[in-house]
Amino acid sequence: MSQQRLSFDDVHVGDQAPEKVHKLTRTDLVRYAGASGDFNPMHHDEVLATAAGQPSVFGHGMFSMGFLGSAITDYVGAGNLTHYKVRFSRQTWPNEVLTTKITVAGKRSEDGHDLVDLDVRLVNAQGEEKVIGEATAAVPSAS
Amino acid sequence: MSADHSEELAALVGRRSGAPQVAPDAVNLAMIRHWVEAMGDENPVYLSEEAATDAGFGGIVAPPTMLQAWIMRGLKASLEAESRRAEPETTAGSDNDRMMALLDDEGRTSVVATNCDQHYVRPLRLGERLVTTSTIEDITAEKKTGLGEGRFVTTRIDFVSLPDLGEHASVSEEVVAAGEPVATMRFRILKYRPGTAKGAEVRDGDGGPARPRRPRPALTQDNAFFFEGTRAGKLLIQRCVSCHTLRHPPLPACAVCGSLDWDTVQASGRGELYSFVVVHYPKVPSFDYPLPIGLVALEEGTRLVADLAIDPAELRIGMPVEAELVSFDDELTLPVFHGLPAERDEGG
Numbered sequence: 001m002s003q004q005r006l007s008f009d010d011v012h013v014g015d016q017a018p019e020k021v022h023k024l025t026r027t028d029l030v031r032y033a034g035a036s037g038d039f040n041p042m043h044h045d046e047v048l049a050t051a052a053g054q055p056s057v058f059g060h061g062m063f064s065m066g067f068l069g070s071a072i073t074d075y076v077g078a079g080n081l082t083h084y085k086v087r088f089s090r091q092t093w094p095n096e097v098l099t100t101k102i103t104v105a106g107k108r109s110e111d112g113h114d115l116v117d118l119d120v121r122l123v124n125a126q127g128e129e130k131v132i133g134e135a136t137a138a139v140p141s142a143s
Numbered sequence: 144m145s146a147d148h149s150e151e152l153a154a155l156v157g158r159r160s161g162a163p164q165v166a167p168d169a170v171n172l173a174m175i176r177h178w179v180e181a182m183g184d185e186n187p188v189y190l191s192e193e194a195a196t197d198a199g200f201g202g203i204v205a206p207p208t209m210l211q212a213w214i215m216r217g218l219k220a221s222l223e224a225e226s227r228r229a230e231p232e233t234t235a236g237s238d239n240d241r242m243m244a245l246l247d248d249e250g251r252t253s254v255v256a257t258n259c260d261q262h263y264v265r266p267l268r269l270g271e272r273l274v275t276t277s278t279i280e281d282i283t284a285e286k287k288t289g290l291g292e293g294r295f296v297t298t299r300i301d302f303v304s305l306p307d308l309g310e311h312a313s314v315s316e317e318v319v320a321a322g323e324p325v326a327t328m329r330f331r332i333l334k335y336r337p338g339t340a341k342g343a344e345v346r347d348g349d350g351g352p353a354r355p356r357r358p359r360p361a362l363t364q365d366n367a368f369f370f371e372g373t374r375a376g377k378l379l380i381q382r383c384v385s386c387h388t389l390r391h392p393p394l395p396a397c398a399v400c401g402s403l404d405w406d407t408v409q410a411s412g413r414g415e416l417y418s419f420v421v422v423h424y425p426k427v428p429s430f431d432y433p434l435p436i437g438l439v440a441l442e443e444g445t446r447l448v449a450d451l452a453i454d455p456a457e458l459r460i461g462m463p464v465e466a467e468l469v470s471f472d473d474e475l476t477l478p479v480f481h482g483l484p485a486e487r488d489e490g491g
Contacts, residue, residue: 036181066184078207082263
């Protein structure tokens with residue numbers, strides 16, 4: 001069952017979520033352009049991208065955010081994510097292998113909610129950070 | 144020097160980017176399916192009524208990070224907005240259009256997304272219709288960044304759910320205020336001046352950073368001969384085999400007789416300056432500025448756009464010019480035109 005039942009009492013600072021790994025392809029970029037409605041040609045038109053001085057087409061920032069986000073919701077549960085923010089630090093390129101890195105950074109209780117803070121990153125095979133961010137989930141306590 | 148619109152930009156902070164935007168479609172299974180497939184997200188609560196109910200949602204929910212997709216206006220509307228912004232005398236545009244035009248006028252013509260920050264009040268359910276209001280939240284002073292000198296612009300987008308919206312394509316602020324807040328997204332972009340990156344000054348000689356290469360031409364079966372020709376030291380011009388009309392830039396067919404058959408002739412490289420512009424910005428790192436660019440009427444009888452190695456103060460329409468083929472790197476050789484004395488010495 002993939003609906004994660006992360007419980008506040010069982011989670012510890014330093015815990016790591018399962019990694020999601022994906023090799024980015026040009027087909028991913030085309031599929032994401034259609035699914036998201038973002039048709040900036042730098043993400044699907046190789047001729048235009050190279051004419052603009054880019055080595056090739058490159059990934060949408062929001063694809064990186066969404067891919068990392070899916071690993072976060074797999075870990076904390078889809079309905080529990082309350083806050084997710086990222087900085088787009090590097091472009092992603094076709095054939096790069098992207099890996100999600102999610103670590104529990106803190107636990108706190110606020111306004112009657114038990115909150116888990118996560119340090120979240122998307123890195124390539126060389127360890128270069130593509131996206132760096134934070135996420136917060138309101139998770140149930142074990143009863 | 145570019146314009147400084149600090150005051151006009153400061154006056155836009157806190158203002159709405161534009162009118163409220165109504166999501167083109169209600170939250171729906173088809174769009175969710177495309178999105179989770181693109182993401183490789185296999186969480187069943189996004190596609191299976193049963194799994195979503197078992198998980199306590201009472202029905203299928205949308206992935207939280209899909210938020211932005213519900214209000215994307217689509218390619219057609221984006222292209223229309225782009226051409227509206229390109230109009231020199233835009234009066235009808237939104238405050239967002241005005242802000243972007245002011246930043247462009249400051250020479251900050253390049254854009255990159257730097258941050259995205261999303262707050263979710265609750266999961267979105269199938270059938271919900273979303274409406275957003277966008278506010279220009281912050282425009283910074285000029286910052287030096289790894290990409291170039293620019294301003295960071297933060298836009299806050301508030302999402303509300305309106306159950307009884309029906310077919311309305313637009314709504315008033317009052318109607319939006321009655322909606323249920325479901326999410327907030329802040330999106331930060333950097334609008335920067337290309338070619339002004341930290342440490343990107345173009346220097347020659349040892350120790351300096353390597354000069355970026357010129358943009359590559361998009362090569363096709365019709366134009367490849369031109370760039371192969373310049374590399375081989377020849378300025379080649381396309382000629383129609385049927386009616387012998389010259390044409391440039393290269394095209395598949397003759398505009399005069401329609402023939403698809405063509406060959407090339409080698410131009411002498413001499414001609415006269417038909418027209419010119421001097422580019423000051425946006426600055427692209429592989430070029431020197433001010434950058435004079437000419438439309439040259441070749442003596443063979445067609446015209447060609449090329450760089451001019453002539454002091455902008457000396458440029459005159461009709462002046463005689465001659466091409467030199469300059470290699471910019473291993474792949475790229477292009478004609479660059481020099482001025483010639485008005486009356487050439489034709490004698491021995």
